[in-house]
Structures are given as structure tokens and as C-alpha cells.
Amino acid sequence: MTAELKIEGLRVSVAGKEVLKGFDLTMGAGEVHVIMGPNGSGKSTLAHALAGHPGYQVLDGSVTLNGVDLLSLSPSDRARHGLLLALQQPLEVPGVRPYDVMAAAGAPLDGLRERMIDEAERVVLRPELLERFLNVDLSGGERKRAEMVQLGTLRPQFAMLDEIDSGLDVDALSAVARRLQAATTEWGCGVLAITHFSRLLQELTPTVIHVVSAGRVVATGGPEMADILERDGYEPFRDLARA
């Protein structure tokens, strides 16, 4: 059976305000789905709700991973079932080392340190930064790359990336995009990338692009969608959201 992540009619509120208003998306192993949309359209809300962030309340809808009801699981079980979120602003956790987190997250201990170093090198992150406490004293760009190290180490079936491209310079962005592209074939990782920019897509080939506006998917298309957005912006899609 190939892996499948299925989101149906998902409604989510943040601080009492409904932000996702019936979100649908289905993706399979090794696919790259890109979610693009203006600020406030609900992109990050989707990512946080799927990862079980305590500030996001699911009102309705379902999310299944290979048929398992993800929303009934704890945040850690969601990750262990194969859905991992790379955050836009990874949190600092003082006193906690990346290695210990990966071990506690269930990464096989055999050769773990070596795998982490290898992953760091693939996204051009100095491996010695992995000895620092989790995200402490790292720059914004280094934190993003540290998230990629976790992803490469844990090898989830599906990876959600919340604006992984922001704060990265061109070289780092390119390394991250290549790492994600490789993941799709190395272990059939499905990639769900949330982004504002089409630059990420120069080295990460999207299977599908979803345009999100006002909490719903308003348009879905192939890689050509990125060019349309680049040319016309999000404005034409806002009307679709109101429709």
C-alpha cells in the first residue's frame, strides 16, 4: 500500500476565530504538494493544526494518514505515524540537545550521530551546531536547516514545511530544496511545502500547487500555477474564495 495523507473539510479556529474553513487535500507518497497563498489565508494554521499545536482548535473535518485518524492522536503519535512539521520559527529549548531529541523521538540509535552529521552537511549546516542546545544561539537560517536535519534523521512519510524558505540565502535554499527532492525518492517522502515564494520551486519540482485563500483551497494546478501567481499575484484568487 502506498502512503496517503487525506485532509477533508478541515475547519480550525485560532483564539476563537475560524481560520481554516473547510480545507481539502489528498496526497500520496513521493509527491510534492505546494501550498501558496496570501498572508492570513490559513497556510500556517493548517500546518500547526496537523501537528497538534495547543493553540489551534479543530472544529470539524478529518485528517487520516494511511487510514489512521490523525486528529485523535497526541502530537508525538502523529509524528511517529509519519507526519512531521518543520516550523517557520523553530523554538529554542535550552538545555536540550538535538541528539537527545532525535533519540527520544524514536530515531534508531545505531549510527544516529553520524546520520545527523551527514544530514547537516547536506543542508550546509556546520555539524558542530548540532552540539548546541536545540535552536539556541542559532540564526534564523541555521534553525531552518536544523529542522531539515531532524527531517532527514526521522524520515517521516510526510513532511510539512512551513515557509522553510524564509530567512535562507540562495545557496541554503537551494541545498534545502535539493534535500527535499531527494527525500521524495530516497524513502518516498511526501512533501507538503507552504511558501510565499516560487524560488523554492526552482529545485523542488511540485506535483501539485494549491492556492489557498480565506481558509480554503481555491485553485489547484500543476507547476505552471507558480508562474501564474508570479505574474498575477493572489488578487484574482480572492474572488474565488468569496464565491
Add this chain to the structure above:
Amino acid sequence: MSTFFDHARAQLATHDDTLRQQLWERFVEVGLPSTTDEVWRYAPLSDFDLDNFVATDSSSDVAPLASALAAHAGVTVHLVDGVLTSVDGAASGLSISQSPAETSIAFEHYDGDAFALLNGALTPNPVTIRVASGAVIDAPLLIVNTTTRSNSFPQLIVDAGDNSALSVVEYLSGGENALVVPLTELRVGVNASLHFTTYQRLAPTAWHIARSGAYLAKDARLRQSVISLGGHYNRSRNDADMVGMNAENELRTTFLGTGTQIHDYRTRQFHIAGRTRSTLLSKGAVADTARCVYTGLIEIEKGAKRTDARQTNHNLLLSPHAHADSVPNLDIRENDVMCAHASSVGPLDELQRWYLESRGVPREAAERLMIQGFFYEMVATFPEGLGAIVEADITQALAAATVVTP
């Protein structure tokens, strides 16, 4: 049955020492504190009776980490019940001795402190660690401070000469049902650097009432860390007087309270000269029905211009029955200063915990990592090699703690 006073008088009779006699008489005059004294209000003094601490032998299983730690130290000093029993290794410019009195602590600073007076009267003799001017001691000095009897009054003086550098790790263990009252004085000379770390692993039945006083000359740097896991009642008072211009003091304290433990931390950063800097970070956690209190005073003398003083206290509550108090105090008599303090009492940070959980770390393991992290942050400043041993020991100790989160 003999009383503590009989025991103390017998001890005093073995020394021909007027200072001890005076300190003892002063102790008798001052008397034991009571919880109506503000600075003792959190101590379980109703259970405290000096006569409980006169039997001779205490714990047998002592200093399990000593040899592992010693492997990473340049010089290892063993103190047993305050008596210097051995010095292994040597370093040029470093001298260690135990001898009466001429180097004694300036007790006028401790008048009215019953336990400091008791230490002065009953200590076997002050142990003095002296670093010669200009001597930079690379390898850390380890002090294995063990309590095997039911009372112990170790007295330690570290005298770092001008332009010298030394790193000391003190490891306290033993003390089953014992009263352990260490008194430590740290003298940091002009442009000298001293790093002094205390790892307190006494028995959970010990009464540990420790006090340290530091005196920093011009351009001196003192980095002090206190990590406590043991003790029924653990009191740690750490003062620093920045006497010379541009002196710098960093103090980090941390603890884990379990069972019915009480951790009572007191600090005083006294800025006497200008352009002096102090940073204090106190982080602790209480589980079960443990309690903790942090009382910190930043005092800035008139004329101590351009002083920069920062004090941060965070207490974690790991059970709904645990309790933490935080009492920061400022006494500032100069306008041209920077001074900041922050304190918090609460459960573990929910978002940090979620972040770990979202990686696949189960909640309980995430909480344990975060609590461990409190200590690991402190251990991060340890000398090379010693940190890993202490980390492993802390991890083992924490594994026994129960965390109940809301």
C-alpha cells in the same frame, strides 16, 4: 546520652584557640534561628534539633562519582568531615593546606549567622587553596567533600592571587541524617579568574546549610555555579562583594526538589565599586510536595556608577502540591546604573513541550528532557570531561522524579 553542646564543648577543648571560643560564645548568645526570623521563615525548624546530630557515624555509601571525576581533574583534594585527608596531583603555583587560623575567614561578616558561627567554632580547621599571583592552573581542581559523621563543618578558603586563574569543582556527598554546614570564602585578586562549581549530592535526609562569601578585586572575574539535588533541607546562601572597579560576578544556581525537600536559596550581589557587573540565573524545579524559595538581593552602593546587575529566577512546578516562592530585592543607592530582574513560577513551557512532542517525543519524555535541560544548561559551564559525568548522574537522579502536569 550526650547533647550536641557536650559534644561541641569536648571538640572545643581539643583546640587551644580563643577565636573558636569567642565564636562559640557568640553562637550561644545568638542562638538558633526561628521561623519568625524573615530569612528563616521557610525552614522546617520545628523538626530541627542539634541533639539529633551527635551520634558518630553517618552514611557508608559515599562519593560514588569521586574516581570518575578525579580522572578528569588535575588535582584532587579529599575532605572527610571537613578534614583534609589527601591531595592527589600537583600544579605549579597551587598550594593546599589545612592549618589553624592565621588565614581564617573574616567573621565580622557573619556576626549573627548562627550556623556560620558554629562552623567557625567547630570546623576541624580552615582548608586553604591558594593560587600564586600570575599562576594559571589549566586542569580543574576537584574537591571531594564527604560527610561520614552526623555533623560536619567544612571550612574552605580559596585565595586566587592577582592575574591567576583556577577552576574548582566541589562534590558533596554522604551525610545520611547529618548536619552539614560548609562555610566557603572566595577571594579573587586583581584581574584573576575563578570558576567555582558546587555539585551537592548529599543524602536526602541531610540538613545542608551552606554559605559562601566572595570578594572580588579590580577586574576580577568569578563564575560560580551551585547545583543541588540532595538534602532534606538544602540552604545555600551565596554572596559576592564586588570591591574593585570592573569586577564581574556570574552566579548560576539550580536544584530539583522531590519528596518533601525544601531548597532555600539566598543571594546577595553587592556592588561596592563602579563598572562592576553581576549576572544571576537561578532556575529550579519542585516535584511531589517539595518547596523552594529564592530570595535575592542586588545592592548597589552610592558611587558605584555604571554598574550593571541582572537577576533572573525561574521556578518550575512539577506537581500541583509543590510550592515555589520568589523574592527578588533591590537596594540601589546610585542613579547611574543598569539593573534588571525577572522572576517566574509556573509549569513547564507548553509550547516548548509541544515542539518536542511534534518531533515524536512522547509527552513524559519531553518533560524529562526539559527538566534535565535546566541542569544541563548549568553543567554546560563545567570544565571539560567533568560535565558528562555529572550530566549522567543528574539524568539518573531525575529518572526517579515524578512529574504531574496540569
